[in-house]
Amino acid sequence: MTDISQQDPDFPVEPEAVDSYVIQEPRLWRDDGWTARIIKNDDDDGWAVAMIKDGEPEPALVGPWTMGRDKKNPKPLDPSAFITLVKTATEFVRRHEQQLHAMLHKNMTVSDGAATYNVTLDIVPDDDFPYALLSARDEDGEQVAQVRVAPTFKLSQSSASAWVENGFRKPG
Numbered sequence: 001m002t003d004i005s006q007q008d009p010d011f012p013v014e015p016e017a018v019d020s021y022v023i024q025e026p027r028l029w030r031d032d033g034w035t036a037r038i039i040k041n042d043d044d045d046g047w048a049v050a051m052i053k054d055g056e057p058e059p060a061l062v063g064p065w066t067m068g069r070d071k072k073n074p075k076p077l078d079p080s081a082f083i084t085l086v087k088t089a090t091e092f093v094r095r096h097e098q099q100l101h102a103m104l105h106k107n108m109t110v111s112d113g114a115a116t117y118n119v120t121l122d123i124v125p126d127d128d129f130p131y132a133l134l135s136a137r138d139e140d141g142e143q144v145a146q147v148r149v150a151p152t153f154k155l156s157q158s159s160a161s162a163w164v165e166n167g168f169r170k171p172g
Helices: 079-104 157-165
Strands: 028-031 034-040 047-053 061-065 105-111 116-124 131-137 143-149
Touching (some): 034 079, 047 079, 061 079, 079 116, 116 157, 131 157
Antiparallel strands (some): 028 034, 034 047, 047 061, 116 131, 131 143
């Protein structure tokens, strides 16, 4: 794929350059917080569409686009296609956010016989110094312990139970 910023120097890709005005052109639509841009697919003779959420520097979704009747140029964007693209890109972003949340936040319930705890692991993906926080809350939701652990710490039923049984001391 071609770098979108090189396709059209007048097309803003910096977050601060994105305007809220509506554009409805055959190869460029902007509305409802999204921009759809038809781009040449450098990998073959076809075309692609890039969906960019306002304020984001990179496309949320890039996919193939249909050729027009002349089999050379892309089919023009229209209201129906734009609505479908916005729904698809929005769903893609939502699923990605859910997947990321699931990877970074784990929780489970463990009991030591006397009490039940909700044990959570929250990974902080810092570029320079990533870490995770291992926390325990009692049945009333009060935090009873929190320790900083490596971002590679694996939260499992056995690791959570061992942490509780060891008096919430930092795992080794």
